Amino acid sequence: MLAAFTRLSPPQPLLAFIRSAGDRLRPPRPVPYLSAETRARDEALGSGRAAGRQLAALLFERDRGGLPTIVLGGFVPDSTEQVHLLRGFLLRKGSVYYFNYPRGGFSLDLLCAQLDDLVADLASRGRRPVILSVSFGCGIVLEWLRRARDEGRAPDAAGLVFVSPVACAADVLEEGAGKPSTLLGRALKPYLGADAAGDPAIVEKSRAIFMRMFEAGAQNKASLRALMGHGELRRLRAAVFRAIREIDATGAHERVRSLMEMAPMTSWPAAGEAPLSPAPTLILYAEKEGAVIAAGSPTRIALESSRQALFPNSEIRIVSGGETPVQHASLIFHYFQFLPHLTAFYRLLKTGKLRLAA
Secondary structure (H helix, E strand, C coil): CHHHHHCCCCCHHHHHHHHHHHHHHCCCCCEECCCCCCHHHHHHHHCCCCCHHHCCEEEEEEEEEECCEEEECCCCCCHHHHCCCCHHHHHCCEEEEEEECCCCCCCHHHHHHHHHHHHHHHHHCCCCCEEEEECHHHHHHHHHHHHHHHCCCCCCCCEEEEECCCCCHHHCCCCCCCCCCCHHHHHHHHHHCCCHHHCHHHHHHHHHHHHHHHHHHHCCHHHHHHHCCHHHHHHHHHHHHHHHHHCCHHHHHHHHHHHHHCCCHHHCCCHHHCCCCCCCEEEEEECECCCCCCCCCHHHHHHHHCHHHHCCCEEEEEECCCCCCCECCCCCCCHHHHHHHHHHHHHHHHHCCCCCCC
16 A cells, blocks of 8 residues: 555565554464364375374464465474564465474375365365465475376465475585585585484584574674564564474484485476466575575476476566575565565466566
């Protein structure tokens, strides 16, 4: 509304004030969601492919809008914290459903099953969702879509958003390289050793790297003052660090193993050249992905070279701007840079006129 009256984007301090005021009036209170559809989950558990400790926690915040969003975050933090600054925007569109991965385990089969069930549950009530995934969460969604395509079915999604996709180990660990060139690669490579499962130092080292990645953004004091108040930042930081500390050795190893199980998109069989999804799709990369995504990322190569075959109704954007370069999946510290792209995409979903990128 402000943009319409002023013919330009509202200034960041005003947007930050409106968002923080909205959060004070309606603070985050996600509650557990029990899906009415559990067929795929029950089948995965009953087959022995997964265990109950590997179930993700499914949370939601209700709103009356007609366009719900399902959020799948990266390795850390939880999805609820990953989109902390975006939650007000998402809730204006509809209810928001969060997948928070278990601390003491992880199963790609079970995650795909839970996602199947939730999408089917929402579709049965006439609520086709947007699925918004971040970093490693993008890999889960891409694997889920590949499995559905190979089974001859297309999940009923209103739209797909991929933020800084990581969908295989080669995205963060360059093949044949000695020392990993990315921070995430340095966190994950020790898990690949023969004795990794019995070495608690590996988990501690990866915790320290993830905490450092968060704190690197927190050093930009001016940016943080424009984003949130001191109390809000303190609560967010505590939640992020609690998630990092509570992931135990089993949970950490199973998350990494799931990433290792994901085949590079450049090696996927064509499956009759069928697209992964006809749904409107937005793919966002940050202007500086080098600290996390390797230069030869198979996922990026596949999405940039075969995007229209994989997602016929899609566009790919580079998120840039601001006083500091936009980093990998930086939805918290570069909220204002990501917001215009997401706003435009949700508006186009509403009008049904997605502009295809050239």
